[in-house]
Each structure stands twice: as structure tokens, then as C-alpha cells.
Amino acid sequence: MRCIVGLKIMLGPEMNGVGRQSLLPTRCLEKTVELSWSTLALEMFNFLVLLWLLKRFFYKPVQSVIKRRQDSIEERLARAEQMEVKANKMLSQYEERKEQWHLECEQAREALQTEIKLKREKEERSLRDSLEQERQRNLTLEIQHSHDLERQLELRALEQGSQFAAQLLKLASGPELExxxxxxxxxxxxxxxxxxxxxxxxxxxxxxxxxxxxxxxxLTEEKRITIKKLMKKILQRDLQYHFVEDSELVAGLRIRVGPWELGANINDELLGFSSLMGDLMIESTGR
Amino acid sequence: MVFLTVLALVVMRRLELIPGPMQTLAEGIHGAIEEAIRAVAPNHVTQLLPFIGTLWIFLVAANLCGLIPGVHSPTRDLSATTALAILVFLSVHWFGIRSKGFKAYLRHYLSPSPILLPFQLVSEITRTVALAVRLFGNIMSLEMAALMILLVAGFLAPLPILMLHIIEALVQAYIFGMLALIYIAGGLQSQQLRSSSKGELNE
Structure with missing residues (x-):
């Protein structure tokens, strides 16, 4: 149904002088000014359908993706904020730890310096003690060395003296000495x-x-008799006497009864002197 | 309608969190419409966005159709603009009633005084007629002027007029959509103004 109402702008008939057909498509103009109910209804329906389609395929998807993006941005912002908070916390922890570490370093350095000082003092004391001990030991050794030297000199003097005496007595030996x-x-x-x-x-x-x-x-007979009488007097018993000559004695005599021996001769005296020197030598070496 | 639907389907086929150029354009259009609605009716953005957005998109597309040779703008037909104006008229009441209820909505015609009711009713009708005729008149006259210049002056002469056509198409679409938005927002916010003024008086 096509219904034409009211508005009809009639440009055509009043413009005969200009040439109606050649100037404007009046029919077309008339058509646009006409109010067609069917067109109106279809236009409304068309618009409502377009509204539904755009709502379905444009607004909702765009809103959805914008909302997703906003959620994502908010999530990232929240995460960034959390990270910032965490980073600030870590930074403050780090600063705190750094200060604490500096303090610990200072304390450790002071403790180390104190320990080094104590150890140095201890080592110095120990060194001083060991040096003192070494000095005492050296002093002792020096004294001992000087004593040994002195003793060696004495022994040597004794040895030379005994050699000299032995030589002298050998030269001087004779019946008178005997x-x-x-x-x-x-x-x-x-x-x-x-x-x-x-x-x-x-x-x-x-x-x-x-x-x-x-x-x-x-020995002369007189001397023999004197010796016999003296021995009898001392021992209170009679013995058999056997007189022998022994040139090794140099001068003097030696009396032997079993294991017992009495001597008054140069050889034995020199031997005793040598033995004494040997004992002194052994004693000095043992020290 | 088919063109717009197909375009929407193509653009919205693969939506990503990091948008491509087409998705950016689509989101830009959506964002611009949303911001415009928020500036007028901040509490009803989600509710009004589909209708006002569709109105704007449709009007821009329809007005610009006249630039294509052999195609006429649908909005130079009075029936089409009247249909859109009637839809706006109906949507004002629809959103108003949905917002606060039938009685509360009708009551705002009686405020501040019942004497103003005839004027309110006349205003409702005249603004709807004005809405329809304004768009129709502008687009039709623009096309007619371009056609007359083409007939008189030749092939390239109406080019500035075509540029003007683009601007006029966008401006008219914006005016129509914005007026529709203001009417609807007026219907919605009159309830709120009344309730808030009552609240202030009670306090």
C-alpha cells in the first residue's frame, strides 16, 4: 500500500517558462517528499534489525575486548604495583642488610685487629722468652764450654806434668830412690x-x-829382714817370702799376697796417675 | 545494513588484545560514541550506546551514500527520516518508562505544572517533526544543489559541493544523533532531577 500524505512541493507547474523537463526531475522530488507508510515501516524495521545486528556483532565484541584489555591492564598494573611494593621492600631490606653488613664488617675488623694485636703481643712475648731461653742456653753452653776448655787445659797440663814427672823420675831413678x-x-x-x-x-x-x-x-838382706819383721808384726802370722826383681817398677817395691797388693814404686804411682787422668778425661767427656 | 553488518563481521572476526588498524578504528568509533553519550548521560552509557551508536553509524553511512554516483542517500527520503524520528520519539518514552516506571515517567509531563501538559505534548510532536524534516531538508537540498550545479556547470564544477556534502553529511548525522541523545537523556534525567529535588526538600 502506498499512501501519499500532505507535503507535496509542487515546483514543476509554476516553472513552465524555464522548461520543466530539462531543469529538475520533479517527479523524483515529489517522490522524496512523499511519506510512504510502507517505506517508513520498512525503514523502522530495517533500523531495528541493524540495531540488533550491530549490538550482536559490533558493540558487544568491542566492549568485550575493551573490557578484557582493561582487565589485563589492571591486572598488569596490580602486578606492577605488587612488584613495586616488593621491590621497595627488597630495596629497604637490602639497605638494612647493607648497613648491618657494614656494622658487622666494622665489628669483625675491630675484632680482627684486637686478635692480631693480642696474637702479636703473645708472639712477641713468646719470641722474647725463647730468645731469653736461647740466650741462657748459649750462656750456659759458653760457660760449660769455658769450663770444658779449662778442664781440657788442666788435663793437658796434668798429662804434660805426668809425662814430665814420669820422664824425670825415670831419669832420676836409682838405688837411692828405691x-x-x-x-x-x-x-x-x-x-x-x-x-x-x-x-x-x-x-x-x-x-x-x-x-x-x-x-x-x-834388696839388701837387711832390708829383707826389716820387711819380713814388719809384715809379721802387722799380720800376726808367718808367711813364706819370695823376693823377685822387676825393672818395670823403675824404683821401689811391690808386695802381693793372694789378691791383696801393696806398692810403693814409681811404675805403680805413674800408672795410678795415668788412671786418675783417664778418669778425669772420661768424666769431662761424659759432661 | 548489509554493508554495515558485513563490515562489522569482518572487523570483529579476530579481535586481539593488541589491536590491528581496523580494530583500532572500530574501537575508536566505539570509544568516541561512548564518550559522547557519557558526556550527556553518564549513568546510562551502556543502556543508550547501541541505539545512539547505531543511529550515528547508520546516518553517517546513509548520508555519505549520496556521494556514490547513481546512489541516493536514504535520508533524502522523508519516509526514512520520519521513521528514524519516530524511532527516536518512541525510544525516549521507552527508555524513560524502563528507567523509572510508567506512572513516574508520565508524571514528569505534569511538572512543574499540569498547565504545561499541552505544551509538553506539542513539544514532543514538533521536535520529532523537526528532527525528521531537518535531516530530510538538509540532505535533499544538498543533493539537489549538487545536481543543479552538475547540470548547469559541467563535470568538475560540483566538486566543492561534494566536499560540502561530506561535511554536511557528518554534521547532520551528528546533530540528529546528538538531539536524539539529548531527548532521551532528558526523558531519563527528568526523573532523576525530580527525585533529587525531592530528596533535597526532604532533607
Missing amino acids: NRLIELFIHALNSLDEDRIVELRNQLSHSDALMQISSAFT
Whole structure:
């Protein structure tokens, strides 16, 4: 149904002088000014359909994607904010830890310096002690060394003295010396104290009855008799006497009864002197 | 309508969080419409966006159709513009009633005084007629002027007029959509103004 109402702008009939057909398509103009209900209804329907289609395929998807983007941005912003908070927290922790670390470093440095100082003092003390000990040891060694040297000098002097004495006595030995030694021997026997004599008697009570008397030179009869009488007097018993000559004695005599031996001769004295020197040498070496 | 639907389908086929050029354009259009609605009716953006957006998109497309040789703008037909004006008229009441209810909506015609009711009714009709005739008159006269210049002056002479046509098409679409938005927002916010003024008086 096509219904034409009211508005009709009639430009055509009033414009005959200009030439109606050649100027404007009046029919077309009339058509546009006409109000067609069908066109109106279809236009409304058309618009509503377009509204539904655009709502379905344009507005909702765009709104959806904008909302998704906004959510994503908000989520990222929230995450960034959380990260910022976390970073700030970590930064403050780091600053705090750094300060604490500086403090710890300072304390550790002070402790280390104190420890080094104490250790240095201890080491210095220890070194001083060890040096003192070393000095004492060196002093002791020096003293000992000087003593040893002194002793060696003494021993050497003694050795030289004994050699000199031995040489001198060998040169000076003779019957006169022997007589003098025999007299000394007799005098020594006569001057023995009672305890010594008793001890001598006890020792020789079980020994052999033979008494060997060695001398460097031949003893005179008078001397032999004197010796026999003296021995009998001391030992209170009779013995058999055997007199021998022994040139090794240099001068003097030696009396031997079993294990017991009495001597008053140069050789034995020199041997005793040598033995004494040997003991002194061993003693000095042992130190 | 088919063109717009197909275009929407093509653009919206693959929506990404990081948009391409077409998606950016579509989102830009959507954002611009949304901002314009928010400036007038900030509490009803979601509710009004489909209608006002469709109105704007349709009018821009329809007005620009006249630039294509052999195609006439649908909006130079009074029936089409009247249909759109009637839809705007109906949508004002539809959104108003949906917002606060039938009685509350009708009551605003009686405020501030029932004496003003005839004027309100006349205003409703005249603004709807004005809406229809304004768009129709502008687009039709523009096309007619371009046709007359083409007939008189030759092939390239109406080119500035075509440029003017583009501007006029966009401006008329904007005016129609904005007026529709203002009417609808007026219907919606009159309820709110009344309720808020009542609240202030009670306080």
C-alpha cells in the first residue's frame, strides 16, 4: 500500500517558462517528499534489525575486548604495583642488610685487629722468652764450654806434668830412690791405724801364705829382714817370702799376697796417675 | 545494513588484545560514541550506546551514500527520516518508562505544572517533526544543489559541493544523533532531577 500524505512541493507547474523537463526531475522530488507508510515501516524495521545486528556483532565484541584489555591492564598494573611494593621492600631490606653488613664488617675488623694485636703481643712475648731461653742456653753452653776448655787445659797440663814427672823420675831413678821409697813404705806401714790393720788381717786370713815381694833393684838382706819383721808384726802370722826383681817398677817395691797388693814404686804411682787422668778425661767427656 | 553488518563481521572476526588498524578504528568509533553519550548521560552509557551508536553509524553511512554516483542517500527520503524520528520519539518514552516506571515517567509531563501538559505534548510532536524534516531538508537540498550545479556547470564544477556534502553529511548525522541523545537523556534525567529535588526538600 502506498499512501501519499500532505507535503507535496509542487515546483514543476509554476516553472513552465524555464522548461520543466530539462531543469529538475520533479517527479523524483515529489517522490522524496512523499511519506510512504510502507517505506517508513520498512525503514523502522530495517533500523531495528541493524540495531540488533550491530549490538550482536559490533558493540558487544568491542566492549568485550575493551573490557578484557582493561582487565589485563589492571591486572598488569596490580602486578606492577605488587612488584613495586616488593621491590621497595627488597630495596629497604637490602639497605638494612647493607648497613648491618657494614656494622658487622666494622665489628669483625675491630675484632680482627684486637686478635692480631693480642696474637702479636703473645708472639712477641713468646719470641722474647725463647730468645731469653736461647740466650741462657748459649750462656750456659759458653760457660760449660769455658769450663770444658779449662778442664781440657788442666788435663793437658796434668798429662804434660805426668809425662814430665814420669820422664824425670825415670831419669832420676836409682838405688837411692828405691831406698828412700822403701823407707817411706816402711814408715807408711808403721803408721797404719788399728782399724786398717784389723781389716788387713781379716782380708789376708784366708789367702795363700806366700808373699811375693818385687823390687826394681836387688834388696839388701837387711832390708829383707826389716820387711819380713814388719809384715809379721802387722799380720800376726808367718808367711813364706819370695823376693823377685822387676825393672818395670823403675824404683821401689811391690808386695802381693793372694789378691791383696801393696806398692810403693814409681811404675805403680805413674800408672795410678795415668788412671786418675783417664778418669778425669772420661768424666769431662761424659759432661 | 548489509554493508554495515558485513563490515562489522569482518572487523570483529579476530579481535586481539593488541589491536590491528581496523580494530583500532572500530574501537575508536566505539570509544568516541561512548564518550559522547557519557558526556550527556553518564549513568546510562551502556543502556543508550547501541541505539545512539547505531543511529550515528547508520546516518553517517546513509548520508555519505549520496556521494556514490547513481546512489541516493536514504535520508533524502522523508519516509526514512520520519521513521528514524519516530524511532527516536518512541525510544525516549521507552527508555524513560524502563528507567523509572510508567506512572513516574508520565508524571514528569505534569511538572512543574499540569498547565504545561499541552505544551509538553506539542513539544514532543514538533521536535520529532523537526528532527525528521531537518535531516530530510538538509540532505535533499544538498543533493539537489549538487545536481543543479552538475547540470548547469559541467563535470568538475560540483566538486566543492561534494566536499560540502561530506561535511554536511557528518554534521547532520551528528546533530540528529546528538538531539536524539539529548531527548532521551532528558526523558531519563527528568526523573532523576525530580527525585533529587525531592530528596533535597526532604532533607
